[in-house]
Amino acid sequence: MARYVLGRVAQLIPVLLLVSALVFAIMHIVPGDPAELMLAGAEGGAITPQRLAELRQQMGLDEPLLVQYGRFVAGAVTGDLGQSVRYRVPVTGLILERFTPTLQLSLAGLALSVLIGVPLGIAAAIRPNSWLDLLAMGAASLGAAMPIYWVGLVLILLFSFQLGWFPPAGADSPAALVLPALTLALVSAGMLARLVRSSMIEILSEDFIRAARAKGIGERLVVWRHGLNNAMIPVVTMLGLQFGAMLAGAVVTEIVFSRPGIGRLVVTAILQKDYPLVQGCIVFLASVYLLVNLAVDIAYAWLDPRIRYGT
Amino acid sequence: MRRYRYAAPLLACLLAGIARPTLARADGNLTIAMPADQEPASIDGQIDPYQLTWLLDSFVTDPLVVLDPSGHYVPGLATSWDVSPDARIWTFHLRDGVTFQDGTRFDAAAIKTNLERIADPKTASAQLKNDLGPYTSVEVVDPLTVRITYATPWVTLLEAIRRAPFWSPAALAKYSLADFQQHLVGTGPFRLGAWQRNDRIIFTRWDGYRGWNPVQTAKGPVSLSSLTIRFIGEAAVLGRMVETGDADIAYMLPQDAIEDYKGKPAYSFIIRDQSGTGLQMVMNLRHPPLNDLRVRQALLYANDENLVNDVVYDGNYAKSEGPLSNNHPCHWSGAGGVYPPDPARAAALLDQAGWKLVPGQPIRQAVGVPGVTDGTPLRLRWTVLHHKEIGEAVQQQFRKIGVDLRVEVVPGPVQIDRVGRRDFDLIYERQRSPDPYILDQIWNSRWDQPGGWAWTGFKDPQLDAVLDTLRTEPSFAKRCDAAKTAQQMILQNALQLSTLSDPVFVAFRTARVSGFDMGSEGNWFFVNNVKVTQ
Numbered sequence: 001m002a003r004y005v006l007g008r009v010a011q012l013i014p015v016l017l018l019v020s021a022l023v024f025a026i027m028h029i030v031p032g033d034p035a036e037l038m039l040a041g042a043e044g045g046a047i048t049p050q051r052l053a054e055l056r057q058q059m060g061l062d063e064p065l066l067v068q069y070g071r072f073v074a075g076a077v078t079g080d081l082g083q084s085v086r087y088r089v090p091v092t093g094l095i096l097e098r099f100t101p102t103l104q105l106s107l108a109g110l111a112l113s114v115l116i117g118v119p120l121g122i123a124a125a126i127r128p129n130s131w132l133d134l135l136a137m138g139a140a141s142l143g144a145a146m147p148i149y150w151v152g153l154v155l156i157l158l159f160s161f162q163l164g165w166f167p168p169a170g171a172d173s174p175a176a177l178v179l180p181a182l183t184l185a186l187v188s189a190g191m192l193a194r195l196v197r198s199s200m201i202e203i204l205s206e207d208f209i210r211a212a213r214a215k216g217i218g219e220r221l222v223v224w225r226h227g228l229n230n231a232m233i234p235v236v237t238m239l240g241l242q243f244g245a246m247l248a249g250a251v252v253t254e255i256v257f258s259r260p261g262i263g264r265l266v267v268t269a270i271l272q273k274d275y276p277l278v279q280g281c282i283v284f285l286a287s288v289y290l291l292v293n294l295a296v297d298i299a300y301a302w303l304d305p306r307i308r309y310g311t
Numbered sequence: 312m313r314r315y316r317y318a319a320p321l322l323a324c325l326l327a328g329i330a331r332p333t334l335a336r337a338d339g340n341l342t343i344a345m346p347a348d349q350e351p352a353s354i355d356g357q358i359d360p361y362q363l364t365w366l367l368d369s370f371v372t373d374p375l376v377v378l379d380p381s382g383h384y385v386p387g388l389a390t391s392w393d394v395s396p397d398a399r400i401w402t403f404h405l406r407d408g409v410t411f412q413d414g415t416r417f418d419a420a421a422i423k424t425n426l427e428r429i430a431d432p433k434t435a436s437a438q439l440k441n442d443l444g445p446y447t448s449v450e451v452v453d454p455l456t457v458r459i460t461y462a463t464p465w466v467t468l469l470e471a472i473r474r475a476p477f478w479s480p481a482a483l484a485k486y487s488l489a490d491f492q493q494h495l496v497g498t499g500p501f502r503l504g505a506w507q508r509n510d511r512i513i514f515t516r517w518d519g520y521r522g523w524n525p526v527q528t529a530k531g532p533v534s535l536s537s538l539t540i541r542f543i544g545e546a547a548v549l550g551r552m553v554e555t556g557d558a559d560i561a562y563m564l565p566q567d568a569i570e571d572y573k574g575k576p577a578y579s580f581i582i583r584d585q586s587g588t589g590l591q592m593v594m595n596l597r598h599p600p601l602n603d604l605r606v607r608q609a610l611l612y613a614n615d616e617n618l619v620n621d622v623v624y625d626g627n628y629a630k631s632e633g634p635l636s637n638n639h640p641c642h643w644s645g646a647g648g649v650y651p652p653d654p655a656r657a658a659a660l661l662d663q664a665g666w667k668l669v670p671g672q673p674i675r676q677a678v679g680v681p682g683v684t685d686g687t688p689l690r691l692r693w694t695v696l697h698h699k700e701i702g703e704a705v706q707q708q709f710r711k712i713g714v715d716l717r718v719e720v721v722p723g724p725v726q727i728d729r730v731g732r733r734d735f736d737l738i739y740e741r742q743r744s745p746d747p748y749i750l751d752q753i754w755n756s757r758w759d760q761p762g763g764w765a766w767t768g769f770k771d772p773q774l775d776a777v778l779d780t781l782r783t784e785p786s787f788a789k790r791c792d793a794a795k796t797a798q799q800m801i802l803q804n805a806l807q808l809s810t811l812s813d814p815v816f817v818a819f820r821t822a823r824v825s826g827f828d829m830g831s832e833g834n835w836f837f838v839n840n841v842k843v844t845q
Contacts, residue, residue, distance in 0.1 A: 032724020036731070036762050051441065052762035058435045082599055086352040088435070089489040097508065153547060168548045168557060169344075171510055171543065255544035258347060260509030264544070272352075272726045 005298065012290050020076070020279055021284045024069050027275050034085050034273040035059055059085045072279055081280035086272045091280035095262060099284075101171050102261035105253065106246040108177050109184030110239065117189035118228075118235070121196025126223060128201055136193060143190030152183040152256035169258035180257040184250065188242050195238055199231040206230075233300060240296030244289040330838075339516075341824070341843050344549055344558035346565075347509070347542040353586045354506060355474045357429045360438030362743070362834045368476035368836065370388075370538060372497020372513050373523050375403055375422075382640065382745065382831035384469050385525050388417065388477070390500060398785040405455040410518050410792035411479035413496050419457040423449045424480040426459070434488060442471035464783045466790065470746040498523065500533040500839060514538040526828060527810045527839035534842045535827075553578070555819050559843060560824060562836070564816040569627060572818035579824070581817040582627065583833035586639040587743035588753065589631025589812035590698055595735050596806070597768040599683045600691070605664040607805035610691075610737075612657035613648035619704040620811055632810040634750060634801045638812070641747040641794040649802045657712045661689070668713050675713035690715040695739040696726060701810045706756040730766050737808060740766060745832060747794035751765035751778040754801055767806050774800045 035055040056062050060071075081091035117140070122232055124136035159179055160168035167176045203209065204227050212222050251263025262281060269277035345363075353359040356368040375389040389403040409417035426449050429436050450458040459468070482496035500515035500522075515537045524529035541551040541558060550568025552558035564572070572578040587819045600606045620628050628635040633646025661667075665680040666689045675689040691709075693702040693716050702718035709716045721729070729735045730815040742749035742764070752758060755778040758765035777800065780793040801807065815833030825841030 030724065031728025033727065033731070034724075036727050046525050049763075054432060055435060055437070058432065069429065083489075088353060094508075108539070127381055153545070156545075156548060160557075164555070168552070169543050169545075172507075254509075255347070256548075258510070258542065258544040258548065260507060264347075264509050271722050271724070 005294070008090070008294050008297070012287065015290060016113060016283055016286060017073070017225075020073065020283050021069070023279050023282045024065075024072065024275070027278055030063060030273070032273045033061070034275065035061055051222075059136065061085075065181050068275075072276065076280075076283060081283070082276035084269070084277040086274045087276065092220055093263065094277065095280055095284050098262045098265045098285055099261055101259055102247060102250050102254070102263060103185065104171075104177060105180055105250050105259065105261065106243060109188065109246050109250075109253075110243050112181050112185030113188035113192055113242070114239070116185060117192030118196050119192035120189065122200060122223065122228065123202035124193065124197040125200030125204065128197075133197075137197065140190040140193035140197075143186045144194070145190070146187060148183055148187055148252045149256060151186055151297055152180070152253055152299075155179045155183055156256070170257045171246070176259075180253045180259060183253050184246055188246070192235065192238065193274070196235055199234050201225055201229045203227050236299050240292050240299075244292050247285060247292075318759070337432040339534060339843055340539065341535050341537070341560070341838065341841055342539045342541060342558045343560045343562050344541045344543050344552045344564040346546065346549060349563065350509065353492050354495065354503075354512065355478075356474065357425070357436055357439055357478070358434060358488070358492070362474075364472040365476065366835055367512065367540065368495070368497070369835075370499055370501045371495045371503055372476045372478065372499040372759065374473050374475060375405075375477070376469055377525055377837070378473045378745070378831060379526060380828050380837070384473060385619070387473075387525065388523060391594040392469075394468075394785065396785065398466045398783070399461045400460075401465070401468050403454070403457050403459075405453055405457065406523060408521075409498055409523060410519065411482070411496055411498055412502055412519065413479050413482055414519075415479050415481045416454075417477070417498050418454045419451040421456070421480050422457045422477060423451055424483065425475075425477045428483060429475070431516065439471065439475055442467070443475065444468065444471070464785065465785060466781075466785050467746055467748050470744060470748075500524070500527075501535075501538055510542065512540045514540075522839070524837070524839050526837045529840070533839055535838065536694060538838055545645070553820060560817065560819040560827065560831045562815070562817050564818055565629065566624060566816070568818075569625075569816055577820060577822070578818050579821045579827075581829055582628040582814045583817070584636065584638045584814040585743050585833040586745040586811055587636055587749060587812070588741050589629075589636040590633060590701065590739065590741060590810045591631065591634065592693065592695075592737040592808045592810065593740045593767050594737055594751070594806055594808065595733060595767060597733055599680060600664070600666065600677075601736060603664045603680075604805060605660040605665055606666065608650065608656040609664070609712065610709070610714070610808055611661040611805050612653045612660070613708050613714070614650075614705055614808055614810075615652035615708060616809065616811060618652070618708070619701055623700050624702050624811070625681040627814070627816075628811040629814050631809045633809055634754070634798050634807060635747070635794065636812040638647045639747075640745055641791040643795040643798040646798055646802060651804075654708075654712055661712060661714075666713070673713065674715045688715055689713065690717065691736040692716075693718045693737050694726065694735050695720055696723060696728060698739075698810075698813065703808070705808075731761065733768065735766075736836075738766065740764070740807075743834065747790055748781045750794055750797050750801075754778055754797065754806070769804060769806050771800070 035052055060068065072082055079092055084091050087094060088295055120136045120140060124133040127133055156168045156179060159165045166179050170176045209222060209226055212226050248311055251267055254261040254264045266278065266281045269281060349363050351359050351361045351364040354364055354367050356365045371622050374387045376384050377387040379385045388406050388409055390406050391404045393402045405419060411417055426443065428434055429439050429443060444461060447461050447462050448460045452458050476497060479496040482494060483491060486494050493506060500520045502517045504513035504515045506512045516532055516535060518532050520532045543552065546565035549561060550565050550571065554571060555560045572580045594601045594607055597604050598675060616630065620626050633643060635642045663677055665678050666675040667678045669676050677683040677685055677687040679685065691714060695702055699718055699720045706716040706718055729738065740753060742752060752764045754765060755775050756765055756770040757775065759768065774797060777793050777797045781790050784790045784793065817829065819827065823844055828837040828840060830836055
């Protein structure tokens with residue numbers, strides 16, 4: 001097992017190198033000089049070529065691309081992702097500062113999506129093709145189909161502006177986490193419910209379930225212990241992917257609810273052509289995504305004792 | 312926040328009891344909500360080039376010179392100033408008894424330290440260094456007198472120095488360049504409490520403040536105990552925050568929210584324009600069809616700015632007729648009459664230029680236009696960063712005279728790239744300042760260079776000579792006259808298409824907030840006299 005985990009961790013290195021090289025290349029292909037952009041954002045004052053050259057030199061943009069990339073990789077190994085050209089502070093600090101609210105949001109979103117999606121899927125699976133199934137799957141399809149932006153605004157209108165239960169913006173209190181987490185959860189729960197349903201239906205028709213019932217085991221135990229446990233393997237895979245998607249894709253939610261987070265940081269960095277920050281964020285998010293998936297793989301073994309790695 | 316006290320226990324059920332009730336807001340705390348895209352990258356105005364940074368800095372430190380709500384430069388931390396007749400030597404006399412928030416003395420040496428910090432290449436000042444200009448020396452004449460000397464006239468110093476924040480030299484020495492922006496120490500009414508990026512900035516009252524800003528009526532510390540600036544990502548949310556009590560003041564309200572506040576007795580609603588160029592589109596004269604004066608003039612005759620304002624903004628936007636917006640102190644009043652809306656005349660000019668309407672085709676085609684293949688449709692690109700709706704309204708107007716306008720919204724880097732390659736037809740170019748030097752920046756062919764702001768490719772020694780005056784003439788009145796001459800020349804050559812000017816919309820509950828003073832410019836305000844009533 002340990003060898004397997006170490007091997008998987010080692011595999012992350014070439015993937016991350018590839019990701020960083022791709023991001024670096026893309027950022028240099030897309031138009032725009034960050035130094036010029038910084039000066040162009042100013043309101044007044046003429047930009048001279050001398051001033052532009054001076055700023056480019058200060059930002060390290062006058063060096064060959066390979067040197068710039070090499071410096072980035074060498075720094076990243078030691079946790080130094082360079083200095084943001086826009087914010088003029090270390091990228092690592094910026095990422096860690098913004099990652100906490102994004103992580104909180106994603107975890108809360110995932111938890112809510114499990115709380116909503118799993119019971120909905122089970123309810124639908126227990127009575128397939130019944131009105132309950134129809135209702136649950138209708139709700140799930142609706143959830144999965146709704147755009148996050150729209151869901152967020154509707155929740156704000158209802159729970160903030162009409163009922164006044166939750167703040168419409170910010171990240172200063174636990175109450176401010178509810179609506180954004182629910183926004184992420186509603187969309188994700190729809191997909192989760194559908195997956196749980198199909199997985200449960202498949203498992204509940206297996207021979208060992210029939211055997212369990214024949215032995216006189218209660219239906220509740222059959223469903224929750226034998227059925228759900230086995231149905232959770234594909235669900236865990238999906239949860240891992242969903243969690244990664246939430247981390248990287250929380251940007252819309254963060255904007256609608258005015259929450260600080262890594263998604264907004266990346267978008268601003270891309271628009272401003274802040275090379276080090278974009279590279280740092282993408283490599284960081286890719287690392288988190290890969291680690292989450294590694295954790296999911298490991299979780300298989302826990303869920304299904306038949307699965308053993310590295311033996 | 313009090314409204315959400317019941318939300319926390321509810322959340323506790325959902326999130327395993329981690330929630331706790333939020334605190335009710337105490338008296339004297341002012342919350343101002345504004346769009347998230349206004350949040351600067353740095354709140355040290357010596358580094359960052361954005362207007363909002365200088366505004367935020369003005370809460371923490373008073374400037375030497377204040378542009379007051381009536382649009383006049385009045386003494387701030389400088390009690391007076393002298394300028395030599397050739398505008399090369401500026402002498403500022405400083406207010407006595409002023410201290411920084413760390414207890415150190417504000418004096419001429421502090422000014423010198425700050426000016427040297429701004430000029431230091433390590434600071435990489437993106438704007439203020441340019442604005443303050445290439446001074447040759449800063450002398451401490453005595454503790455309360457500082458002299459700044461230039462090799463050539465620097466007539467725009469007051470405009471630059473009114474925005475320049477001056478920090479405690481002791482604090483500057485204590486923190487690194489990157490860290491200082493989290494530890495600003497100035498002479499102003501508020502201390503920087505915390506900057507939670509992408510969320511809010513909290514300022515707390517400094518009790519040592521003596522009301523040095525001339526805008527403040529009662530001397531001594533300000534009434535507010537704290538000031539919170541919140542950055543709101545969603546316009547619809549920003550639009551409702553005053554109504555719901557989540558903010559005291561909504562600054563830069565979206566257009567859609569205006570009707571919720573305008574004309575309602577419970578609210579104060581302010582519209583304040585910003586002097587500058589307005590949302591103008593400059594034309595690329597380097598290639599057909601815009602290298603032909605008649606085509607450019609035709610576009611101006613086809614454009615009806617008032618109609619766009621009525622249709623798109625219910626008349627709430629401000630007029631900007633000509634290279635300087637109508638509220639600019641140096642606006643040429645004749646600008647509005649040069650190209651009155653006249654589609655028939657526009658069509659005639661296009662005919663003369665060889666762009667003809669072919670039966671059955673809505674878009675004109677080239678017939679004998681030099682450098683253009685016959686049959687080429689008259690198609691132009693309208694490249695903007697925002698305000699797409701203006702382009703779409705103009706598109707309809709141009710369609711009536713047979714011009715196909717393609718509206719494209721691009722991000723900043725793409726705009727800069729297009730400008731760098733001179734690959735555009737009409738492109739958004741805007742500057743904001745009540746000083747006329749911005750005309751020099753955009754229209755003097757001297758600045759048609761990499762990184763420069765003269766994008767059109769127009770070159771006229773006569774215009775350049777007039778524009779040079781804007782940088783050298785010490786008298787503001789004479790510079791205004793020169794600016795008016797320049798505006799006439801720019802309009803005669805039809806180099807730009809004026810659209811509108813987007814004012815700043817501000818709303819607050821009249822019963823809750825008093826003493827809020829907007830600056831003479833929409834992008835500035837003062838909170839020195841604000842009182843909040845629960």
